[in-house]
Amino acid sequence: MSEVLRLEGVRKSFGENEVLRGLDLSVHEGQVVVLIGASGSGKSTLLRCVNLLEVVDDGRITLDGEDVTDPRVDADAVRARTGVVFQAYNLFPHLSVLDNITLAPIRVHKVAKAEARERAMAMLERVGLPEKASARPDDLSGGQQQRVAIARALVNQPRLMLLDEVTSALDPELVGEVLDLLRELKDEGMTMVLNTHEMGFARQVADTVCFLHGGVVHEQGPPEQVLGDPREERTRRFLARMHA
Amino acid sequence: MTTPAAPATGSDAQPSALELERRRYRRGRAVRSAGISAVSTLLLVGVVVALVVTSPGWPRVRDTFLDWDKAVESFPAVVDGLWLNIRVMLACGVVIAVLGLTLAVMRTVRGPVAFPLRLFATAYVDLFRGLPLLLVIFVLGFGAPALRLSGLPSSALFWGACALVLSYSAYVAEVFRAGIESVHPSQRAAARSLGLSYGQTMRHVVLPQAVRRVVPPLMNDLVSLQKDSGLIAVLGVIDAIRAAQIETALDFNFTPYVVAGALFVCLTIPMARLTDHVARRQGFHGAGGML
Numbered sequence: 001m002s003e004v005l006r007l008e009g010v011r012k013s014f015g016e017n018e019v020l021r022g023l024d025l026s027v028h029e030g031q032v033v034v035l036i037g038a039s040g041s042g043k044s045t046l047l048r049c050v051n052l053l054e055v056v057d058d059g060r061i062t063l064d065g066e067d068v069t070d071p072r073v074d075a076d077a078v079r080a081r082t083g084v085v086f087q088a089y090n091l092f093p094h095l096s097v098l099d100n101i102t103l104a105p106i107r108v109h110k111v112a113k114a115e116a117r118e119r120a121m122a123m124l125e126r127v128g129l130p131e132k133a134s135a136r137p138d139d140l141s142g143g144q145q146q147r148v149a150i151a152r153a154l155v156n157q158p159r160l161m162l163l164d165e166v167t168s169a170l171d172p173e174l175v176g177e178v179l180d181l182l183r184e185l186k187d188e189g190m191t192m193v194l195n196t197h198e199m200g201f202a203r204q205v206a207d208t209v210c211f212l213h214g215g216v217v218h219e220q221g222p223p224e225q226v227l228g229d230p231r232e233e234r235t236r237r238f239l240a241r242m243h244a
Numbered sequence: 245m246t247t248p249a250a251p252a253t254g255s256d257a258q259p260s261a262l263e264l265e266r267r268r269y270r271r272g273r274a275v276r277s278a279g280i281s282a283v284s285t286l287l288l289v290g291v292v293v294a295l296v297v298t299s300p301g302w303p304r305v306r307d308t309f310l311d312w313d314k315a316v317e318s319f320p321a322v323v324d325g326l327w328l329n330i331r332v333m334l335a336c337g338v339v340i341a342v343l344g345l346t347l348a349v350m351r352t353v354r355g356p357v358a359f360p361l362r363l364f365a366t367a368y369v370d371l372f373r374g375l376p377l378l379l380v381i382f383v384l385g386f387g388a389p390a391l392r393l394s395g396l397p398s399s400a401l402f403w404g405a406c407a408l409v410l411s412y413s414a415y416v417a418e419v420f421r422a423g424i425e426s427v428h429p430s431q432r433a434a435a436r437s438l439g440l441s442y443g444q445t446m447r448h449v450v451l452p453q454a455v456r457r458v459v460p461p462l463m464n465d466l467v468s469l470q471k472d473s474g475l476i477a478v479l480g481v482i483d484a485i486r487a488a489q490i491e492t493a494l495d496f497n498f499t500p501y502v503v504a505g506a507l508f509v510c511l512t513i514p515m516a517r518l519t520d521h522v523a524r525r526q527g528f529h530g531a532g533g534m535l
Contacts, residue, residue, distance in 0.1 A: 048433075051437050053433050053436065053437060076436075076439050076440070076441050077439070079436060079437050079438070079439045080438070080439025081439075082437070084434075084437040084438075086430065086433070086434065088430060090430045090431060090433065090434035091434075092431065092434070092435075092449055092453075093453065094452045094453050094456065095452075103435075103438065103440070103448060103449075104438035104439055104440065107440060107444050107448060108438065108439040108440055108444070109439075152438070153438075156438065156439070
């Protein structure tokens with residue numbers, strides 16, 4: 001299986017605050033990598049760097065072998081190959097659900113309008129919200145908004161999905177729906193990097209769990225090992241706090 | 245004020261004695277407040293009217309400013325002038341909106357490459373927001389035609405309208421900029437992460453939200469422009485105010501000014517109500533329009 005994403009010695013600071021301190025990570029095709037760690041450990045920053053929403057201070061990020069941290073690459077083209085889902089959904093409030101989903105296909109991928117609408121409807125069908133096509137995001141519940149946000153990212157057939165705390169704003173009974181959706185994606189071979197505070201979620205969906213601490217991947221391995229029998233003292237202490 | 249609607253209850257639910265007592269009390273308060281405000285308003289208006297009417301110069305003022313025959317006689321000329329004001333307002337309004345939005349976008353472009361754009365837009369806004377409108381009208385209205393540039397009209401109307409556009413664009417640009425900056429950064433992040441370019445993000449995500457938010461303050465500027473369109477009268481253009489002046493000059497009866505004033509108010513009131521309506525529809529409750 002080919003390597004989709006690779007981070008080598010990635011550094012990123014915000015003022016005095018050094019968030020990533022030479023982080024290495026490798027993600028292969030079809031793999032689901034779950035990032036765990038305390039608040040401020042750099043999970044979200046890592047995802048934002050991969051999507052070029054933040055410029056790294058040092059190190060290298062390669063997407064399908066292409067160095068995307070090279071300032072000469074077309075950042076828009078790189079972003080068009082990744083799908084991002086945010087904690088707060090970030091749907092466009094002035095557009096209908098359908099228009100939210102068709103915006104990028106029509107404007108970025110130059111898909112014909114009719115075809116874009118067709119694909120968007122299929123995607124809405126898939127996330128279980130075909131009847132909400134003409135609704136405004138504000139009229140939807142949080143769970144529905146997040147499903148639309150996932151559909152909006154998926155419709156561009158991304159090479160890699162980046163999911164930033166996608167279930168933390170959801171009611172407990174809606175978490176299951178989103179989880180099911182992500183598991184289906186995984187079964188279809190979608191490569192995903194996601195971060196979460198929910199250990200049960202991580203255990204169910206991850207191929208690899210990475211514990212971030214001190215700006216690096218402190219420990220990584222299969223979920224049973226990292227979450228069930230961590231080697232590192234730091235990881236153990238973090239998990240103990242999560243379960244407390 | 246609308247009285248709060250009775251809560252929707254089930255078909256068999258009867259309001260309790262407690263709730264009935266509360267409703268009686270609220271009704272009583274509402275009647276009392278309405279009564280007090282009606283009486284105080286009447287009193288105040290009565291006092292002001294009495295003061296004016298009993299003043300020693302009142303008969304003279306009434307004849308010079310409130311002469312019905314003179315009003316009827318001057319009405320057609322003033323309305324003719326007002327039609328010019330309306331046309332100037334509409335034409336300038338469109339140009340100002342386009343120019344203001346362009347300046348606002350120029351001011352918010354990031355990156356060192358766009359520095360000249362930002363510098364120009366900032367300097368423009370600083371200059372024309374600082375200059376008194378009347379001064380701009382004088383300079384352009386009398387100065388520009390004197391240049392005798394070929395291909396450009398030399399009419400006072402054209403240059404007066406230009407002055408309005410230059411001055412108002414500076415204000416409108418700042419309103420648009422406030423709107424652009426009020427759109428949360430996460431919206432840009434979402435758009436960029438879908439692969440939209442800076443321009444596409446601006447066009448399809450940021451501006452539609454920004455413009456919607458600033459419609460009420462923009463309407464306010466439009467009302468203001470409607471009145472300031474009268475300032476081009478200083479260049480000799482015959483708008484409502486100039487027409488009133490001409491009528492007045494015939495017999496030193498100032499009633500035509502009152503007619504012009506009343507017509508301007510009649511134009512702005514519907515605009516103001518429309519502004520309130522737009523603002524309320526967008527959820528800015530209590531933004532105005534309530535007494």
